[in-house]
Amino acid sequence: MQLFGPVHVLIVLATALTAVILAVLCRQNRISGTKIRILLGSVLAANELIWWAYRYSQEGLQAAHNLPLQLCDLVVWTTVLACFRLTPAAAEFSYYVGLPAAAMSVLTPDLWSPWPSYPAIYFFVGHAVVVIAVVVLVFGKVVTLRRGAVWRVFGFLLLYGFAVGVFNLFVDGNYMYLCQRPVTPSLLHLMGPWPIYIVTAAGFALSVFCLLWLPVREKVYDTSDVEPVTHHAA
Secondary structure: OOOOOHHHHHHHHHHHHHHHHHHHHHHOOOOOHHHHHHHHHHHHHHHHHHHHHHHHHHHOOOOOOOOOOOHHHHHHHHHHHHHHHOOHHHHHHHHHHHHHHHHHHHHOOOOOOOOOOHHHHHHHHHHHHHHHHHHHHHHOOOOOOOOOHHHHHHHHHHHHHHHHHHHHHHHOOOHHHOOOOOOOOOHHHHOOOOOHHHHHHHHHHHHHHHHHHHHHOOOOOOOOOOOOOOOOOO
16 A cells, blocks of 8 residues: 555544544534444454464464454454553553554554555554544544553553563564664664664653643533543543
8 A cells, every 4th residue: 555645545534533522422422422432342352352362373373463453453353442441551551542542553554464454454443443533532522541651551551561571572462663673764764773673762751741641631521411531531
């Protein structure tokens, strides 16, 4: 697929417009926040389960290469949990980690299979639905973020990265690119050699979290008409 070619631009615009329209309709109580979140969570979960069944049928189980341990794999399931259960911690992680990661994947896709093959379709469906679901949940007044969420999410991200790093040592893997940078050019290539880029990436992530905190820092949503959630945004 050509980067920012006609097909790619159409996917990007469709993702953005769908997210904005659904969020606005939810804020105005013109559609049910409950039905939308359940639908999005179901699509995301089904897309992921079908993909892993397909992948393991093709590749088999390879502990060093194809376990669902990448950050985007975790984000998918925290988003599903947020959609189904409105779990505050899951919603916070999906907003601060999932939204920028999934949006960047839609904007700069790293496809390992040509469009419109099934792996490419899976890739865009998974990342686009994460973006749509998170925008609807947070800006559609379906769920709110609690105070101190930035630091909780950052702390959990460090703990998860440490656990995955230890696992990499045992299986000679490179999950989360903690052992070496990806082969293709990426943002990590601008952050220095190993292990400097890991520290740099952590600082960059915290900066992004702080920027994402700005649009929700003073919002206190009254969700009594949509969902029974009354936490303060932060």
